[in-house]
Amino acid sequence: EVQLVQSGAEVKKSGESLKISCKGSGYSFTSYWIGWVRQVTGKGLEWMGTISPGDSASRYSPSFQGQVTISADKSINTAYLQWSSLKASDTAMYYCARRYCSSISCYGDLKDSFDIWGQGTMVAVSS
Amino acid sequence: DIQMTQSPSSLSASVRDRVTITCRASQSINRYLNWYQQKPGKAPKLLIYAASSLQSGVPSRFSGSGSGTDFTLTISSLQPEDFATYYCQQSYSTAFTFGPGTKVDIK
Numbered sequence: 001e002v003q004l005v006q007s008g009a010e011v012k013k014s015g016e017s018l019k020i021s022c023k024g025s026g027y028s029f030t031s032y033w034i035g036w037v038r039q040v041t042g043k044g045l046e047w048m049g050t051i052s053p054g055d056s057a058s059r060y061s062p063s064f065q066g067q068v069t070i071s072a073d074k075s076i077n078t079a080y081l082q083w084s085s086l087k088a089s090d091t092a093m094y095y096c097a098r099r100y101c102s103s104i105s106c107y108g109d110l111k112d113s114f115d116i117w118g119q120g121t122m123v124a125v126s127s
Numbered sequence: 128d129i130q131m132t133q134s135p136s137s138l139s140a141s142v143r144d145r146v147t148i149t150c151r152a153s154q155s156i157n158r159y160l161n162w163y164q165q166k167p168g169k170a171p172k173l174l175i176y177a178a179s180s181l182q183s184g185v186p187s188r189f190s191g192s193g194s195g196t197d198f199t200l201t202i203s204s205l206q207p208e209d210f211a212t213y214y215c216q217q218s219y220s221t222a223f224t225f226g227p228g229t230k231v232d233i234k
Contacts, residue, residue, distance in 0.1 A: 035223070037171075037225075044214065044225060044226075044227045044228045045163075045165075045171065045214055045216075045225040045228070046225065047216075047222075047223040047224060047225065050221070050223075059221055059222070061222060061223075062128065062222070095170055095171070097170075097171075100176075106221075110157075110158055110159060110176070110177035110178075110180075111176055111177055111180075112159065112176075112218035113161040113173055113176040113177075113216075113218060114161070114163075114171075114173060114216070115173045115176075115182065117170035117171055117172070118170065119170055120170055
């Protein structure tokens with residue numbers, strides 16, 4: 001079964017660091033990009049960035065560039081999202097998702113979509 | 128960035144109703160448009176990719192259409208399990224963006 005399993009909920013204080021994870025299984029982890037999506041309670045979905053686990057190439061939303069770091073360890077089929085200094089405004093649910101393309105480059109691929117999602121990791125940051 | 132808008136933001140409908148949700152992009156995105164369904168407390172689920180292609184396992188009552196800047200998601204006969212929030216997302220630019228969502232609830 002193709003799946004992404006995320007790490008558990010976190011409760012942190014402002015200024016603390018945090019790294020959450022997303023482990024892929026049932027498919028070739030290095031063949032598909034992984035994206036991270038934020039959802040504040042009661043609000044919509046915001047794309048944060050994507051990473052290619054094979055070569056760690058990454059792309060960030062301008063809204064999140066410099067605020068978070070996306071990384072991957074292909075040896076253990078795991079992608080990460082990390083903060084060096086959390087803020088109360090980082091309180092949200094975070095989802096990882098597999099970016100499906102029918103070719104590795106994704107260039108010009110109409111099938112480019114997030115087809116498999118993790119269960120989400122809730123991050124609560126108190127001030 | 129490409130901005131996505133959806134209308135309506137919410138709607139109330141009855142079982143067996145035909146429901147249509149509209150998504151508009153701030154510039155032409157060809158057919159690089161995906162639709163997701165999200166139920167409360169759950170992760171989003173891909174319904175339609177490339178504007179009109181049904182994801183494997185998704186019931187045929189869901190359909191998508193459009194190209195360029197204007198797109199629609201149609202549920203031909205609303206079922207109890209379809210009450211959820213629906214999001215469009217463009218993949219024309221790799222700076223992906225989602226629409227704000229349309230919540231479908233029970234009339």
